[in-house]
Amino acid sequence: MVVLILAAALVGLGLFLKVPARGIWAMLTVFWLALVGAHLVTYPAANPVSEAIGGSLVLWAGLGVAVVVIQLYRRGLAALRARAVAAPGPSQGTFAPAELDRYARHIVLREVGGAGQKRLKGAKVLVVGAGGLGSPVLLYLTAAGVGTIGVIDDDVVSNSNLQRQVIHTDARIGQPKVFSAQAAMRALNPYVIVRPYNRRLTEADAGPLFADYDLILDGTDNIATRYMVNAAAVAAHKPLISGAIAQWEGQLSLYDPARGAPCFACVFPQAPAAGLAPACAEAGVVGALPGVVGAMMAVEAIKEITGAGQALRGRLVIYDALWGENRQITVTRRADCAVCGAVHAANG
Numbered sequence: 001m002v003v004l005i006l007a008a009a010l011v012g013l014g015l016f017l018k019v020p021a022r023g024i025w026a027m028l029t030v031f032w033l034a035l036v037g038a039h040l041v042t043y044p045a046a047n048p049v050s051e052a053i054g055g056s057l058v059l060w061a062g063l064g065v066a067v068v069v070i071q072l073y074r075r076g077l078a079a080l081r082a083r084a085v086a087a088p089g090p091s092q093g094t095f096a097p098a099e100l101d102r103y104a105r106h107i108v109l110r111e112v113g114g115a116g117q118k119r120l121k122g123a124k125v126l127v128v129g130a131g132g133l134g135s136p137v138l139l140y141l142t143a144a145g146v147g148t149i150g151v152i153d154d155d156v157v158s159n160s161n162l163q164r165q166v167i168h169t170d171a172r173i174g175q176p177k178v179f180s181a182q183a184a185m186r187a188l189n190p191y192v193i194v195r196p197y198n199r200r201l202t203e204a205d206a207g208p209l210f211a212d213y214d215l216i217l218d219g220t221d222n223i224a225t226r227y228m229v230n231a232a233a234v235a236a237h238k239p240l241i242s243g244a245i246a247q248w249e250g251q252l253s254l255y256d257p258a259r260g261a262p263c264f265a266c267v268f269p270q271a272p273a274a275g276l277a278p279a280c281a282e283a284g285v286v287g288a289l290p291g292v293v294g295a296m297m298a299v300e301a302i303k304e305i306t307g308a309g310q311a312l313r314g315r316l317v318i319y320d321a322l323w324g325e326n327r328q329i330t331v332t333r334r335a336d337c338a339v340c341g342a343v344h345a346a347n348g
Contacts, residue, residue, distance in 0.1 A: 095117075095118075095121070096191065098191075099121075099145065099191055102145070102189070102191075103117050103144075103145050106120075106144065106145070109308075111306070111308035111309060112302075112306050112308055116305075116306035116307070116308065117145060117306075119305050119306055119307075120144055120145050120146050120147065120302065120305055120306060121145055121146075121147040122147055123146050123147055123148070123214050123215065123305045124147065124148040124149075124150070124212065124213045124214050124215075125141060125146050125148070125149050125150070125213060125214065125215045125216075125217065125301060125305075126149075126150040126151075126152070126209065126210065126212075126213040126215070126216050126217070127141070127149065127150065127151045127152075127217045127219060128152055128153075128201055128216065128217065128218045128219065128220055128225070128229055129152075129153055129218065129219040129220040129221070130151050130153040130155075130165075130167065130177040130178055130180075130181045131153070131155070131161065131165050131177070131219065131220075131221060131290075132164045132165055132219070132221070132245060132280070132285065132289075132290030132294070133219030133221075133243050133244075133245065133290050133293060133294040133297065134151065134153070134165075134167070134181070134219040134294070135164075135165045135166045135167035135168070135181075135290065135291075135294060136166065136167075136290065136291050136294030136295050136297075136298065137217055137219055137294045137295075137297050137298050137301070138151060138167055138181050138184075138185060139166070139167055139184070139185070139188065140294075140295055140298035140299075141298055141301060141302075142185040142188050142189045142192050142194075143188060143189060144298070144302055145189065145191065145192065146192065146301075146305070147192065147193060148192075148193040148195065149185065149192060149193070149194055149195070150194075150195040150196075150197060150209075150212075150213060151178050151181055151182070151194070151195070151196055151197065152178065152196075152197035152199065152201050152209070153176075153177045153178050153181075153197075153198070154176075154198065154199050154200040155176075155177050156174055156175060156176050156177060157172050157173050157174065157175050157176075157177055157180050158173060158174075159173055160281075161177075163287045164285060164287040164288075164289070164290050164291075165177075165290075166291065167180070167181050167184045167185075168180045168181070168184070169184075176196075176198045178196035178197060178198045179196055179198065181194075181196070182194045182196045197209070201225065201228070201229070203228055203231075203232070206228065206229070206232035207232055207235060207236060210232050210233060210235075210236040210238050211236050213238065214238070214305070215238065215239055215241070215301060215304055215305065216229065216233050216238050216239070216240045216241070217240075217241045217242075217243075217297055217301060218230075218240060218241070218242040218243070219243055219290075219294065219297070221244075221245075221280055223271045223272065224271070226242060226244070226264060227264065227265065227271065229242070229264075230242070230255060230263055230264035230265055230339060231265070231339050233255070233263075234257055234258075234263050234339050234340045237258040238258075239254060239255070239256040239258075239259070239304060240254070240255045240256065240263075240264070241253075241254050241255075241297050241300050241301055241304070241312075242255060242264055243293050243294065243296070243297045244293075245280070245285055245289050245290050245293050246280065246283055246285060247283050247284055247285055247286070248286055248289065248320065248321045248322035249289075249318065249319065249320050249321065249322075250289055250290075250292065250293035250318075250319045250321070251293075251316060251317060251318045251319070252293055252296055252297055252300070252312065252316075252317055253267070253312050253315060253316040253317065253331065254300060254304065254311050254312040254313050255267075256313055257333055257337075257340035259313065260313070260314075260333070261313035261314050261333065262314065262331050262332055262333035262334065262337075262340075263333070263337060263339055263340040264339075265337055265338065265339040265340065266331070266332070266333050266334045266337045266339075266340065267316065267331045269334070269337070269338075286321060288321075289321050292319060292321065293319060296317070296319075300312055314330060314331055314332065315328050315329070315330060315331065316328065316329045316330075316331050
């Protein structure tokens with residue numbers, strides 16, 4: 001106790017006098033040397049002095065060795081940290097040299113260029129669904145360098161998903177899809193910010209969530225959610241790229257009533273009767289189909305962000321994989337649309 005009190009007094013005095021940390025350690029080292037010296041003078045005979053300061057040379061010698069080892073370990077660890085190269089991570093604003101090389105094929109495109117790539121880096125895109133369509137969408141938006149990508153889904157990876165949901169792996173079966181997708185996206189491009197939302201999208205949180213993004217992509221596989229996503233996008237005045245697949249056929253369009261295009265409800269004012277639009281689990285789907293349609297959705301997102309080409313506003317693309325055919329249907333807004341009629345009226 002006497003030794004501990006004296007050591008604490010030395011530390012307290014050093015702190016009071018604002019002695020640097022090295023100085024305090026030097027004071028403690030001198031104190032330790034004095035203790036060891038006192039033991040050496042009286043060793044091996046026991047006497048009141050040695051008993052008062054611990055009574056054991058081995059104790060204080062062992063303590064000194066332990067402190068030296070700890071200090072050497074800390075110094076070595078600090079040296080390794082100083083030499084370590086920081087891993088790349090998400091960045092805002094300017095491009096890192098590695099990013100310029102990564103996006104070189106975009107930058108040389110006349111329709112994208114450096115300005116378009118900068119718009120991609122500054123864009124915030126929300127993808128609803130991390131399944132068949134969400135998989136290629138998320139991978140290609142990540143590879144393209146979209147700066148912030150949100151993904152919302154409440155499902156977990158299952159074995160039956162892996163036939164078409166290429167962002168997931170066998171090792172991640174049972175894991176929430178958004179975290180599985182996040183792992184794949186971070187592995188593909190560490191310069192992109194990924195925001196996973198492991199929950200089901202509801203009407204209550206759709207509005208605040210959509211408000212934080214520039215563009216919404218819907219890759220869900222049930223009609224009720226697609227109507228809800230459309231209504232929330234209309235209310236938030238956000239463009240919506242919506243895709244759908246079944247068996248051998250897929251479709252997509254850009255719904256944007258705030259800029260003169262119809263919304264999803266304009267084109268499909270009523271949900272199909274029960275049994276007419278079965279889910280993939282019931283009707284089946286060829287595994288590569290969501291890759292085709294999802295990649296097309298990603299292309300449309302890149303075009304929308306960069307301003308390249310002509311967007312799919314007012315056009316519905318239908319892809320028939322079984323016969324290798326593409327068709328386009330012109331779609332127009334409806335002034336009496338229950339979802340976006342007020343927007344149409346405001347825009348004249």
